[in-house]
Amino acid sequence: MTDQQVTPRRQNGIIQPLLTDLYQITMAYAYWKSGKTKDYSVFDLFFRKNPFQGEFTIFAGLEECLKFLEVFHFSNSDIEYLKQTMPTAENDFFEFLSDLSAKDVRIYALDEGTVVFPRVPLIRVEGPLIVTQLLETTFLTLVNYASLMATNASRYRIAAGNAKLLEFGLRRAQGPDGGLSASKYSYIGGFDGTSNVLAGKLYDIPVNGTHAHAYVTSFTHFSELRSQLLVSKKDGKSYDFLESTITWRTELSSVFKVVHTEVSDGELAAFISFAMAFPNQFMVLVDTYDVERSGLLNFCAVTLALNDLGFQAIGIRIDSGDIAYLSFIARECFLKISTKYNIPWFKDLVIMASNDINEETILSLNEQGHKINCFGIGTHLVTCQKQPALGCVYKLVELNGQARIKLSQDVGKVSLPGRKEAYRLFSDRGDALIDLLLRPDEKQPDIGEKVLCRHPFEESKRAYVTPSKIEKLHKIYWKDGKVCRPLPSLEQIRENVAVTLRSLRSDIKRNHNPTPYKVAVSDHLYTFLHNLWLENAPIGELC
Amino acid sequence: MTDQQVTPRRQNGIIQPLLTDLYQITMAYAYWKSGKTKDYSVFDLFFRKNPFQGEFTIFAGLEECLKFLEVFHFSNSDIEYLKQTMPTAENDFFEFLSDLSAKDVRIYALDEGTVVFPRVPLIRVEGPLIVTQLLETTFLTLVNYASLMATNASRYRIAAGNAKLLEFGLRRAQGPDGGLSASKYSYIGGFDGTSNVLAGKLYDIPVNGTHAHAYVTSFTHFSELRSQLLVSKKDGKSYDFLESTITWRTELSSVFKVVHTEVSDGELAAFISFAMAFPNQFMVLVDTYDVERSGLLNFCAVTLALNDLGFQAIGIRIDSGDIAYLSFIARECFLKISTKYNIPWFKDLVIMASNDINEETILSLNEQGHKINCFGIGTHLVTCQKQPALGCVYKLVELNGQARIKLSQDVGKVSLPGRKEAYRLFSDRGDALIDLLLRPDEKQPDIGEKVLCRHPFEESKRAYVTPSKIEKLHKIYWKDGKVCRPLPSLEQIRENVAVTLRSLRSDIKRNHNPTPYKVAVSDHLYTFLHNLWLENAPIGELC
Incomplete structure (x- = not known):
């Protein structure tokens, strides 16, 4: 038990190790049977495409992942249930399972509320293979919807300019917790308040009605x-x-x-x-x-x-x-x-409008002119009607020091192998220029020094960038069984959304036909990736 | 405390009276200030349009509403929070609020898992105005997503024929509870199991992986x-x-x-x-x-x-x-x-397919032919991508014995006033023919006797129906502060879905261009509705 567990922020009893897919447990058993309990793994949690036909995403859900690690423990009743579910598994495995905790796991992550882009690992999970594998589904559940909601809300914020935005979605949310998450993550995305009283009480968000x-x-x-x-x-x-x-x-x-x-x-x-x-x-x-x-x-x-x-x-x-x-x-x-x-x-x-409003309605109202200075938004916001799921995935990129690659006939689905460091490079005006991924043994980019940035898959796409400011994106958030840096308040996360979004050029943020933001790999990582790809791809024979 | 509270089924701590919109509480205060604490109200919970461009809906979420009534009580910390939120409200109001319970409420509802149609009240809530009004948002939250999910799942079931269907959506669900609800309500809708271990443990659903x-x-x-x-x-x-x-x-x-x-x-x-x-x-x-x-x-x-x-x-x-x-x-x-x-x-x-499958994919696979005998379905099922929210509403239809009507320039949004009884009339082959709504003082329809069924809004649309079987749709589920009839198990609800769907002609259930099922009013209710409408509609002046 750590201090974090007694903070007044929300404790959701259903976030527990059984909130996962059964195949994580069957894999754990097969790993255990294969003697892989000590294998040291590195997983990346990332997405491949920004939601809502946009070119940016807000990363959210980190705090809930860390709170999940704090309570990660299979209870006696969990073990009993699993024994019934997997009647042929050996008893020693369940002994092993009941002793598992997240103490040997390390979590590196971007700050919650940071604007993020495809392929950059939002969270890097390191530790014994069985435990890290068991975290997959729960982490994805906690990050996917949180990030989708925060991103959706931030898009409404951009569309609505200075108008006040209130979240009114509880009755149309996907379940009671969907409603609470919607209130919380729309607030960090830039909404001014919610109608949801419990969200107000639990998260100290302004309530309206x-x-x-x-x-x-x-x-x-x-x-x-x-x-x-x-x-x-x-x-x-x-x-x-x-x-x-x-x-x-x-x-x-x-x-x-x-x-x-x-x-x-x-x-x-x-x-x-x-x-x-x-x-x-x-x-x-x-x-x-x-x-x-x-x-x-x-x-x-x-x-x-x-x-x-x-x-x-x-x-x-x-x-x-x-x-x-x-x-x-x-x-x-x-x-x-x-x-x-x-x-x-x-x-x-105040003239508040609240009739089935979505991002496009606001943009269209802006075009035709209106005198509304407050919007109450429900269904479209909380269900993310335009795209109701973010496709975060969780991929094994290294095992026992050896990089792993997931190949696919669809190039966009090939994963970037190995542990990677990520940097955001800025122009002299403070605009974010590019996110750059490096191998861990590489020298980090320096201010004022040009660095070669390559497209991960297209050989001819490359550019030199000379950054005026550099930010290392990943920080360690969890080690030795506890949260190892102060977690920001909801207000600070909300501020981080606003600040990191401001560093993005407006053509990247616009609703219609936005410019993609670039995520590149270093020359070294490019070569490493393509060599590994060739080693692993089967060679066909023409016959 | 009743027996229901100690059943092993899920107890979700976040389902509590503060899980509501603030305006319910501000209204409660205004009602209290106006001396309306004893006003006796009748609210209908219903929807106006079937989801997914279909012509039927599965009603679900009733048990969770009843469990909410069991715990309906504002705690001391709730009251403290509300005092801060409404600093100008009088102290006596908070005294009143802390004594409130659902003991004077009556709930009439259709059996959970019944196939239902627009305008038929799924739940009728009767009782003191302040309490019944305070239930609105929570009831809507609990019924909307549950019914949407169950309906979505039942559509996959119809499309997939005899193939096995497994729900794999946890990682893409809208929050952890969205994932659990998805598992539960897709099971009642006809799925054979889930990958979600916690859902398996809590609801005794088969788990797979x-x-x-x-x-x-x-x-x-x-x-x-x-x-x-x-x-x-x-x-x-x-x-x-x-x-x-x-x-x-x-x-x-x-x-x-x-x-x-x-x-x-x-x-x-x-x-x-x-x-x-x-x-x-x-x-x-x-x-x-x-x-x-x-x-x-x-x-x-x-x-x-x-x-x-x-x-x-x-x-x-x-x-x-x-x-x-x-x-x-x-x-x-x-x-x-x-x-x-x-x-x-x-x-x-078994050949199982699990790649981004939705209802249309299955129908298209059926057309082109395939050899798959099991589908694993995630994102599209749990987020209900085709329509992520069901539009259930909660309308006041009677106050102190006087029928109330909500008018609207959009005829489809005019509510059916007063307490109503609902009957389903069947043909001699057992097909459901029509749902008929009556005023409470009317004689109920009889087997073998023709009854005039009228479209609620179009005068010329009417027909005589001679039923071979009649079912009264509403049953009392809650009175004197407790659940007053045995609640069905999840298996029984699942069976009710299958049975009531079987009574529906297949042209009503088909994916493409389905035939609408008819919901009618009695001649008496028709006249009552239109007289009340005329009394309440403002008379314009041509000038």
């Missing part, structure tokens, strides 16, 4: 209001808030030429009761009946009545219809009231 | 084998298994005219070691180097050597390449050996 349409439809008339009195912030006296609101509505209906019979009294009753519960944070859904003919007028009447008592409202949410058009109508109305009654903040009220 | 490519690449030569001896099942004596395998391989390479130099010795060493660990369950990946030129020959050699010692192998897995073509090659090879050496079971060895 107003009400549902059901709240509005639960009121039909003013007679359902328990009280009409609200205490003024200005003088501490009680005023008839219902009367004041109705007076304002009558005045406004002539200002905005809205026919009185169309405005819903049930909606106004709901808004009044909500304002009386949250006079300092008044924000309501205005589309239950009709935004233009009812919701907006009722909202403005309540907001003006609140203003008379010294309260400043927050704004409106629109959850249906043509949100670009409605945002213009609403902003125009707010401006008119702001001017007519000389209330400066009225023109800046 | 062989090995990864890394196992094969971890061997380079026979010298790495710890032992060459295997004890025969026939006579209990030890034999040189390596020698016997090599002899077989030499013979087979002339039978199959495979050039000897191309066959990988590392692969054979890996297969031998795996066979020695699992002589009774030998099944290996044959595509690490080359299926035709290496993997298949090595597999057959080991399998024949095992056969000499009395062991019967299981089969092969192919994870890349043209799986239809390779399955023909493999089956042909197995047939040839079966005949030549007179080993009848050899021709029926």
Whole structure:
């Protein structure tokens, strides 16, 4: 047990060694039978293609992998279950399994929240083959979705510019934990908050929320209001808030030429009761009946009545219809009231849109123009509809000091053999230029010295790069059975996302037809890789 | 505490009242402030459109909703967190909240695993408005993904016919719990097992697995084998298994005219070691180097050597390449050996395919022909790539005995008001004909008596149906603070999926252009709905 285990951050009981594919356990048995318990292995965890037709990815999930290592131990009931599942396996194997821990494993990884690219190992796992192999599925599960979500969120952040972004996806998430992970990783990707209360409590993320349409439809008339009195912030006296609101509505209906019979009294009753519960944070859904003919007028009447008592409202949410058009109508109305009654903040009220919004919707809204300054985003964000899985893989690259290569008829699937060091090279303007992978025995690149960077598979693609700044990407995060460097807070991870994304040229980050970022190998690694490839590839015979 | 809480089925600690959207709590406060604590509400949980461009859905997640009700209680730390989050709310409200439980709630629901259709309430929740409203998000989270997964799995089941289906999705699932839910709900949808060991342990689902490519690449030569001896099942004596395998391989390479130099010795060493660990369950990946030129020959050699010692192998897995073509090659090879050496079971060895398979891949394989008899399915199954979220909603339909209607400019989004009873009417051949919704005060339909069934929104669409069998769809599952009928086992839910799907005509279930199943309302409900609609719709003025 280490200190990390008692931190207030989330402890998910289902992250345990059995959360894996059975073949990891059958392989462990076969390795054990073959006397391979001491074989020293190196695995790379990486992906081959950026998600969402983009050219970058955010690395996330590292902390959860490290927390998993802390609890990596097969319990007695696990062992009993495995004995039933593998009835022909020898008893000594289960003895061996019940003694296993992650104490002999070493984890090298990039900082969580770093912007990353295909083929660069996000995590390098070293240690006894049986243990490292047993970590595969759980590590992939923890990194794949976390990184996908963080990447998706960061793309929304880029698309939305300065607008506030709130994650509203819990009800459409893939399971309760999918919902929690979505809240956590969308926050590190650049969202400003979530509607998920448990995520707020567990991760200390800002939580937001107003009400549902059901709240509005639960009121039909003013007679359902328990009280009409609200205490003024200005003088501490009680005023008839219902009367004041109705007076304002009558005045406004002539200002905005809205026919009185169309405005819903049930909606106004709901808004009044909500304002009386949250006079300092008044924000309501205005589309239950009709935004233009009812919701907006009722909202403005309540907001003006609140203003008379010294309260400043927050704004409106629109959850249906043509949100670009409605945002213009609403902003125009707010401006008119702001001017007519000389209330400066009225023109800046929040207009939140939350109707089935995705990255493309935001980009299209930007193109056509809109007056929305906050988006609530659910389904598309949390399910990553555009690409619901990141294809991280976990490949053996070295065994007992000998490099291993996974060949494939598909060149893109050939793995980069051996332990590798990774460096990010920057221009004098601070832009990230290229990620360079080296063999471990090579001299590291130096500032101001040109270095040959080669495409790993295409012989003719190569370039000299002279870096003005160099960052070593991998750091050791786990050794001797514990986390060996301070883990960043969620805020620090979020900041790392923002900082590393800023170092990326905007053409790499754009939605449409982005420029690929280059990942290269050193000349030495290139030669090493291709020699090994030739040694291992079968030689055909023409006959 | 009830008995259900101590069953060995999964207890997920994160399913708790704070796993909700903040707006449920802010609404609860506003309701409380408005004196609505005793208002009696009826909510319907339903969806508006079947997923995957299909015409049916499997209802799942009920048991998890009921387990959530059992633990529905705000803890002291929840209350502390909410006080910080809503600093202006009155203290008495938090007192009220900490005393809340689900004891006054009633849950009516369809049996879990039933095939269901748009607009039929899957769950009807009745009780005090504040509590029922607080259940919304959690119920939706628990039903949406469970039903989506079960539906997806059942579609794979229909496509795959009699082939065995295994779920391999953990590493690509949306979080660890997404992986567990995927295993559970794909099993009820008709899968035969999972690779996920924890799912196997928690839900008693069959688990399956062989090995990864890394196992094969971890061997380079026979010298790495710890032992060459295997004890025969026939006579209990030890034999040189390596020698016997090599002899077989030499013979087979002339039978199959495979050039000897191309066959990988590392692969054979890996297969031998795996066979020695699992002589009774030998099944290996044959595509690490080359299926035709290496993997298949090595597999057959080991399998024949095992056969000499009395062991019967299981089969092969192919994870890349043209799986239809390779399955023909493999089956042909197995047939040839079966005949030549007179080993009848050899021709029926399992050929499992597991390379990025989805429903369309299986249908296309069926069209072109193949010899695969087992599919391992991951990413597309667990992420429901074709449609990653089911759009279940939760709508207030009655308050204090008065029906409520949610209007919308989109007719499809208008809700069916009031408490409703639902019946499924069957033909004399046992086919499900139509689902019929009635007002609660109506006489239930009778066998052999014609009943008028109307489209809820299109006046001219109506038909008389004379049912030969009738099923009442809703049953009460929760009252007086506990589950009030025995919950089915996972096997029983799985059986319910199979049985209710069988009652559906095949044109409703087909992948391409399926026939919609009809959901109708009684004449009485039709009139009730449209009168209420007119009463609530604002009247415009032409000017």
